[in-house]
Amino acid sequence: MANQAKIVIVRNGPYQVTGNVAISEKIITPNGRQYELKEGQPLPQAESYALCRCGKTKTPPFCDGSHLHTHFDGEETASKANYLDRLVDVQQGPELDLLDDGRCAFARFCHRNTGSVWELIANSDDPALKKEAMIAASECPSGRLVAFDKEGNQIEKEYAPAIFILQDPQKKVSGPIAVVGRIPIESANGVPYEVRNRVALCRCGESSISPFCDASHINAEYKDK
Numbered sequence: 001m002a003n004q005a006k007i008v009i010v011r012n013g014p015y016q017v018t019g020n021v022a023i024s025e026k027i028i029t030p031n032g033r034q035y036e037l038k039e040g041q042p043l044p045q046a047e048s049y050a051l052c053r054c055g056k057t058k059t060p061p062f063c064d065g066s067h068l069h070t071h072f073d074g075e076e077t078a079s080k081a082n083y084l085d086r087l088v089d090v091q092q093g094p095e096l097d098l099l100d101d102g103r104c105a106f107a108r109f110c111h112r113n114t115g116s117v118w119e120l121i122a123n124s125d126d127p128a129l130k131k132e133a134m135i136a137a138s139e140c141p142s143g144r145l146v147a148f149d150k151e152g153n154q155i156e157k158e159y160a161p162a163i164f165i166l167q168d169p170q171k172k173v174s175g176p177i178a179v180v181g182r183i184p185i186e187s188a189n190g191v192p193y194e195v196r197n198r199v200a201l202c203r204c205g206e207s208s209i210s211p212f213c214d215a216s217h218i219n220a221e222y223k224d225k
Helices: 066-070 117-122 127-138
Strands: 006-009 015-018 022-031 034-039 048-051 089-092 096-100 145-149 162-168 173-180 198-201
Touching: 089 117, 096 117, 096 127, 117 127, 127 145
Parallel strands: 022 162
Antiparallel strands: 006 015, 015 048, 022 034, 089 096, 096 145, 162 173, 173 198
16 A cells, blocks of 8 residues: 555644555664664554644654644645755765755754765765765755766665654654655645655644754754653
8 A cells, every 4th residue: 555655734733644654763873973763662553643743742653632722833834846946055076966955854864974965975086985975865854965966867765655753862852754755745735745755744843844844843852752
């Protein structure tokens, strides 16, 4: 049922997930100067489930109806324009180019032991650094960063459809909902967002680019448990 996977945003309510999408908790874990995802506690699996968007649920990451009692304003403020149309920056390197739309979830996967993705792109004529640049761009959970080769081919790690509930103990906060594997997302008014391989959805209820994460969970010190 993976090809039936879908996320529908309920007006002023949760993310309704259908299609038997695997869900798991992942821990953002430092490894030297770079980061990796480690398995967290197991989460119940179901054909459909509702994920909290207001940040107030007592049954995280699942909705418990708290949005009804807190009068959650879940207005979607993010642009529905495609990634390439939102582009705010292009960095050209000798072997790779980096596209950046600025939607940062502060997950820090853009940093590797050998440098930041921007430094690595600038030195992508070094085969080892080129490989690291490709990893740094393609592991950005927000989809902010996308690397292209000089022939215009997008470099992208392919994922099976899945949802990762991120935890960030280093920053003492709970992170966003990472959605991977090109799962369609439909807004509350029925208009679809661009289908992408990687996006990060807000679950603290504070993002200025709702439904997507803008790292507000850091300043809000959001913790789901």
